[in-house]
Amino acid sequence: MATATATKSNGPPPTSFDNLQRTKILLLGQRGSGKTSIQQVLFNDVPPKQTFYLEPTSRAVKHRYDTVIPLEIWDCPGNTSPDTLGASLADFSSIIFVIDIQDSYQQPVARMLDFFAAAYQENPGATLEVFVHKAESLAEDYKIENFRHIQQRVIDELFDASPEYEQMPVNFHLTSVYDHSIREAFSRVLHKLIDSLPYLEDLLNVFCSNSQASKAFLFDVKSRLYVATDESPVDTGMHNLCCDYVRTLSAFGPLYMSASVNADSRSFYPSAAVSLAQGTTLTYHLITPQLALLAMLHPGVFEERRGLLEYNVVFFREGVQEIALVERDARSGNL
């Protein structure tokens, strides 16, 4: 990975990721395919309906976002080509190409392949992602059919262009800003960029087995992306519920916060639990200022073994904080 942009800071250790080497993600796609919408809905809390009023993007805009790793997301105009990008494709860890599911895809697919081929030459390690976007606008059958069609077409054209591209790792996602599919897809993109993912997953697995949790996610609270989960499969319904839950909690806090009452929040980690009728408790524990642990627990564990649960959370938190420190040191060049 190129380290040209990393600057080493002297003095006190940085409290944020400023001046650290950021993982870069490139957002590409035809004009109006939904790139800016995706960026704004995920990272700027814009309600999906409001994306209707977004202006077309006229030059590449770099957005910084700090989660478990520091990100820099490049939102590009529709007509960007590898030559007008203004950066080497080798700088990007991930390239996302957004295709409007309702568009004719001949042109976008051709442009996408140009980009992917160029990126593959310069940086074979980059992950290549296709978001077949605005999926909610089509009926279920039709949506799946179009998705398969686009996928097949890309694979065929890659093979026709050069047999060597057969190995090119292109991933496909069906997305929409109107539901949580965009969060699930972007989470999966993010996972491939987190070097410490296996350690986070280990911590989650240990937490699950010690707390008898059937599922656990580590969520980035603001974007509601999950940065890691335990080894059990992700159920889309459960994922959606977790996204809504995090949103509810974030919105609830300010409602009953009193401007005239001061709270000492320095050493306080918020937590919450929602109990469901069919015998599950969904717990929430803030782990770092950005990250929260969500777990599905047996209510018996939650009601009767609270101490054990809290102990496991503390242990988990220490693990995550340690990983975050290592990550930061690596990026500031201290390692």
Add this chain to the structure above:
Amino acid sequence: MKKKVLLMGASGSGKTSMRSLIFSNNPASLTSRLGATIDVEQNHVRFLGDLILNLWDCGGQDSFMDSYLSTQRSTIFQHVWVLIYVFEVGARDAAKDAEYYRDCLDALQKYSPDAAVFLLVHKMDLVVGEKSAVLERRTRELQAESGSVAVTVFGTSIYDETLYKAWSHIVHTIIPNAAVLSKHLTTFARACSATEAILFERTTFLVIATSSSPDGPDGFDLSAARYERTSELIKALKHSCTRMREEFHALEMELPEFTAVLDGMTKNTYVLLIVHDPTIETAALKINIRLARPKFEELQSDSVLA
């Protein structure tokens, strides 16, 4: 005890949409699929204990309106507790709207002179520019059109909490002895060292009673929109539970600024306790709620029978 609520207004103004949001827990995004209501759709909604809301969703197309005002006049307008009249904020034919509204008001005066009248200026989300100015102007106009009849006007939209604010206010006026419930809620809040206690109806999540006035308890400076925002948020969370074929049961939170417990109070209600005292634990609050349940079941049936 059944209480008749008339829901009227021009076709497409959003009557069935709001009904499906509040009473059927459907998301706003699905309302665009609703067809026009044919004649009157009657609904019985069991509210508190024995209180049943008998909701008449009156299709607003001209032919139906004309028949409500002529042949069906007495059937429609008698025994009405509450008339809710919905005006689309950007209505194309405001003059016709106004005329039908005045005719309905006349009929109501004749058959149910004691009915309360609520006017909803709806689809406020579509207003570009200063919403409060638009609402103020419409309120003045509607009050003028209502002549001597006392009306309460709300600006609403199915896309935010304003709908809950209006409907909470409306059902609050229908519940007999709501004041008694509030009084006991205040006592209960004090016993729990809670800043505030709020009672919600279970399916609609409309606010039935609160321990303090909307300005908030003394010494606290809380958001004025907190009740309706809570209804909206919990309703949305309930909906995502349903989508997972799960059912929402209870919620507890320990945030830096306050502790909150939301749990079932009676068969028909939920209570939300907000506590700013950091020494109070959620477990204690949950026990208090459990202990208060029988008392509130009793109160609730009293308040309905009274």
